[in-house]
Amino acid sequence: MTRDDGLDGAPAAVARVVVIATGGTIASISDPGGAAVARRTAAQLLGSAGYGDVEVEGRDVLNLGSYLFGHRELRVIAEAVAAALARDEVTGVVVSHGTDTMEETAFLLDLVHDGDKPVVLTGAQRAADQPDSDGPRNLREAIAVAASPGARGCGAVISFAGRIFSPGRTRKHHTVAAEPYRTADGGPIGRIGASGVVITALPVRPAPLARPGPRFDGTRVDIVTVHPGADAALARAAVRTGAEAVVLAGTGVGNANHALLEWVSEAVAAGTVVGLSTRVAEGPVVPTYGNAGGADLVRAGALSMGALPLYHARLLLALLISEGVAVTEPTIAPYV
C-alpha cells in the first residue's frame, strides 16, 4: 500500500508504526476481586478497527502495571524501541505504558534517542474494561503522532488527552485526572485536534547517551526526602545497602539540616554521589542558604540537580553511573 505525499508526485511509503505494549491501566481489566490488573495484549489494544492510512503492528514486551517496573524493565523497553526504530520501514514507535512511572521511561527513552523518528508514550487513567476508558483515544492519538512528519526530531514524547509533552521536565501531577501530565515551568509542545497533529515548540535536547546495558539493572540510586525532624538514618542505610548515589529531595530550593549536612560530607568523601533536588513540584534547586541549607550542602559536595525533576534526577544518575561516567558538575550540566 502506498500514498502520494503530494510533494513531488512520487508515491511515499505508507507510514508504519510499531506499538510496543508494556501493560498499565490502558491494558488493565478487573480481576475477580475487582482490582485492575494489566492483562490485555497489543493485539487486543489495537483491535480490528484500523488506523486510517497508517499501518500498525503490535508487539508485546511486558504486561505489568508500571508501578512494578525496575531498571531492568526500563532497559528492556529501551531495547525493544531501538530494535523497532532500526527497521527502515518503521516511521515511528508507540509505547503503551502505565502512567505511574511513564515520566521515568519517557525521560530514559528521550535521553538515549539518537534519530529523528518519533517515539511516543501513552497510557490511560481509566481501565480498558471501563465504558469511558480513555485508552482507545490516547492510543489512536499516539499512533497519529508517531506517524506524523511534524513530530520528527522531537525525541521521545508523551501523548496524552490531546496534548504532547517533551519528557525533560514532565511529571505526573495528578493521580486520577484524565490529563495527568504537566511540564514544570513549561507546557505541551504540541496538540492533537481536529486538524491533526500540530507541533508548536521543538524541545531542546542534549546529545544522546548510550542505551543502558545490563549493569543498569542493578545500579541502585535512592531518594531521601527532607522533612521536619529528618535525620541521616535513611541516607546511611541507603549507602549501606548498596546505593551508589543518593538524591536528596530537599525542602524549598534544596535545603536540608545539620544531620544531613554532616552525612553529605562523609558520604561524598567516601565516594558516594549525592544529588541535591527538591521535594517541591516545580522550580529549580537554587543553592542559597547557609546553616545547613543548599549552599552548605553544595559546599559539602552535593551536586545541584538544577531544574531536573526529582525522579528524573534519580534516573539520570543511575544511567550515568551504570555507564561508568564520572558524575560531576560538568557531566550533568547538559541535563539539569
Ligand SMILES: NC(=O)C[C@H](N)C(=O)O
Ligand atoms: N494509570 C495507570 O496506568 C496507573 C497504573 N497503575 C500504572 O502505572 O500501571
